[in-house]
Amino acid sequence: MSAKSKLISLAEMVAQIPDGASIGLGGSFLHRGPFAFCRELIRQDKRDLEIIKASPGYDIDILCRAGAVRRVRAGIVAMEGNFGLAGAYRKAVESGRVELEEHACMTLVAGLRAGSAGVPFQPVGGVHGSQIAKINGWKKMADPYGSNEETYLIPAIRPDFAVIHAHEIDAAGNARVYGSPHWDRVMTRAAKTLFVTGEKLVETDRFREQPELTLVPGFMVKAACEVRQGAWPGSLEPEYPVNYAEVQDYVDEPGAGIERHMSRAPEAQG
Amino acid sequence: MSASFTPFSHVVINLARLIRPDEVTFSGVNSTLPMLACLLAKRAYDFDFTWLNVAGGVDAEPAGAIPLSSGDPALMHGSAAVFANEDFYDLCTRGGMDLCFLGASQIDATGATNNSVIGDWHAPKVRLPGGGGSAVMMPTLRRAATWRTEHSPRTLVNELFFQTAKGNLQNVVTPMAVFDKRDGRLALQSHNPAVTIAEIQKATGFTFDASGAVPTPPPTEAELSALRSLDPDGRFERDAAITLPEAVA
Numbered sequence: 155m156s157a158k159s160k161l162i163s164l165a166e167m168v169a170q171i172p173d174g175a176s177i178g179l180g181g182s183f184l185h186r187g188p189f190a191f192c193r194e195l196i197r198q199d200k201r202d203l204e205i206i207k208a209s210p211g212y213d214i215d216i217l218c219r220a221g222a223v224r225r226v227r228a229g230i231v232a233m234e235g236n237f238g239l240a241g242a243y244r245k246a247v248e249s250g251r252v253e254l255e256e257h258a259c260m261t262l263v264a265g266l267r268a269g270s271a272g273v274p275f276q277p278v279g280g281v282h283g284s285q286i287a288k289i290n291g292w293k294k295m296a297d298p299y300g301s302n303e304e305t306y307l308i309p310a311i312r313p314d315f316a317v318i319h320a321h322e323i324d325a326a327g328n329a330r331v332y333g334s335p336h337w338d339r340v341m342t343r344a345a346k347t348l349f350v351t352g353e354k355l356v357e358t359d360r361f362r363e364q365p366e367l368t369l370v371p372g373f374m375v376k377a378a379c380e381v382r383q384g385a386w387p388g389s390l391e392p393e394y395p396v397n398y399a400e401v402q403d404y405v406d407e408p409g410a411g412i413e414r415h416m417s418r419a420p421e422a423q424g
Numbered sequence: 425m426s427a428s429f430t431p432f433s434h435v436v437i438n439l440a441r442l443i444r445p446d447e448v449t450f451s452g453v454n455s456t457l458p459m460l461a462c463l464l465a466k467r468a469y470d471f472d473f474t475w476l477n478v479a480g481g482v483d484a485e486p487a488g489a490i491p492l493s494s495g496d497p498a499l500m501h502g503s504a505a506v507f508a509n510e511d512f513y514d515l516c517t518r519g520g521m522d523l524c525f526l527g528a529s530q531i532d533a534t535g536a537t538n539n540s541v542i543g544d545w546h547a548p549k550v551r552l553p554g555g556g557g558s559a560v561m562m563p564t565l566r567r568a569a570t571w572r573t574e575h576s577p578r579t580l581v582n583e584l585f586f587q588t589a590k591g592n593l594q595n596v597v598t599p600m601a602v603f604d605k606r607d608g609r610l611a612l613q614s615h616n617p618a619v620t621i622a623e624i625q626k627a628t629g630f631t632f633d634a635s636g637a638v639p640t641p642p643p644t645e646a647e648l649s650a651l652r653s654l655d656p657d658g659r660f661e662r663d664a665a666i667t668l669p670e671a672v673a
Contacts, residue, residue: 182478182509183453183495208509209453209495209556230539230556232454235493236663239553247551254551256540258559258589260513279517280560283536283590287559289545333497334480334508391497398492 159325162377164421167349168194170377171315174224176204178266178345180318180338183211183234184388184396186331188319188351190381190421196220196412206266206313208259208337212388212401215240219412223252227311229259235396237405256286263340265311270343275307282306316345319384320369321393323352327375328361328368333391335369342369347376353390355380383420426642431599431666434616435571437647438597438640439525440464442569445471447522450512451494452478452557457571457664458525459494460654467650476515480506490654492663513560521565526558526589528570530581533609533630535593537562537570538584545586555588562591569595573666577629599666600624602640606633614640619668627669 168191171177181187192213195203204225205214211233217223219242226243233240246252257265261278268276277295281287287294287306294304318338320329329350331338342348350370361368372378384390387400404415416422429437439461443449449465451458455478462475466485475483479499491498500506507515515521528537529552537558543549562568568591572579575598596603596610601624604613611633615624621634643651655661 184493185479185495185497228554230453230554232553234454234495235491236456239551244551248548250547256554258555259509259557260517260560263510263513278560279513280562280564280591282563283587284555284559285545285587286540286555333500334506336480337509340510389497391500395491395498396493396496 160327160372160375160378161325162379164190164194164351164379164381167191167377167379168198171195171200173200174202175314176206178206178313178316178341179210179213180316180336180341181385181388182209182336183232184401186319186336186385186390187213187388188317188384189213189386189388190384190419191317191319191351192217193416193419193421195222196416206262206311208257208262211240215242216404216412218242218246218252219410225253225255227255227257227262229257229262233401233405235398235401237401241405242410256289258284258286261308262311263337264308266340266344268308268310269312270340273310275309277305278308311344313345315347315349316341317349317351318342318370319381319390320350320352321390322354322356322360323350323378323380324356324358324361324372326358327372327378328358329370329375329378330361330367331369338369342374348374350375350378351381351384352378353382353384353393381421386420427648429616429618429640429643430661431668432661432664433643433648433651434599434640435573435597435666436460436464436651437643438602439569439571440468440647442523442595443473444523445473448474448476448520450476450521450524452525453495454527454553454556455494455525456492456660459499460490460660461525463490463654464647464650467653468644468646476507476512478509480508482507513557516561517564519564521561523567523569524561524565526561526568526570527556528558530579530584531570531572531596532581532584533632535605535610536584536587536590537593538586538588540586540588542585558589562589562593565592567594568592569597571597573599573664575600575627576669577627581629599668600627603632609633612637614638616640617642
């Protein structure tokens, strides 16, 4: 007996995201990000989004360029791969159009760990001597079990949605990732509603053969969608590397526009 | 006559020289030069060390061209394990990380770093990438090293715009100099033979102890050969576009 299908179209998936939602995104910098999903947010003219990701780059930049973002919670933001700063994100924060909650990557993850465990906060190592703690009003606590060592406590983060791009999905929403999961495991556990996009739709039997490769079990997933080239212009190794020419073309688009880039995206081709 | 450094090779080779036998060393995102340094050390030095990278690789050996992105999944190639982000951060905060290369836009004399803003945090003139791992890693690892491709009073500063991270920063490598922390302050350990100590002081926003500073020992054939193998067409060197200050060059 097969589980009920969770497959919907990318447009239908994005249509479920209201303006003002907080969205945790998978991947890291130019690698295995749900970038087709981000472009669909732009096509549907979403506004006032809060984007949560330890190391965003192309995704936050294009969403800022499109005016879709109100708030960002991130640890490090750059286009990477020799492209330097994320220009549209940078301008959005400098102008005050976008509010930043600055993290160290692991403090964001501590918040997500708290969210995924259903507790109000999570201790995190380090942070001592960083003014990020003060900016965010983070509190520290002496070890109540005797050592008195002080540890910072990061408040729980529970994104309204999380979206990751996986190598393989099935109709039940199971998602398999090859290589590094980056931060996707904790992100998928912390979110209230989870969507997965997958490069390839496969039969559930393939998941049953090696369940240890399943990053996300289908029961956690609200909806899934097959999206070929879903991480374009970033990489999905070993399927495709970063398309540096297209990232450069995006960076160089005149007037900080995105029309040319959006029209070149794989999901926009007939 | 021994070989001399280019500004680029001074940074990469001197980062590599910070790596020690049998230690655990980490290179992160946005860290092309430390990625090259770790690969150089693997190829040029006759000792073992564990190299963890942000792509999840453990002692990876990329096949073919080295990726431009220091977080590229190509840096998993040849790895026998996936040691992903939460793993290497937890390793660090529980005391298992010996050397990490952590980026910084500004560094002060105590080795505290700013990677957050130019100007006021709440009204930034330039919003920088953010500290990434540094606020968590810097206080918990054994030694951190950072690098600047621009050695100037606006990168090596007397006062940071914002203190993103503070902790066990031990070394700073630039095209001109290698600094080593002594008694809580960065001191000059060696200088690119192409520049004088006076020129380094002029290009540095804080004063430093230069007693005992020597010309950086020239690159060895093994180091140069490894660097050539990593950057055969000079792409990384061109992209890095590192120059010495005009008054010096």
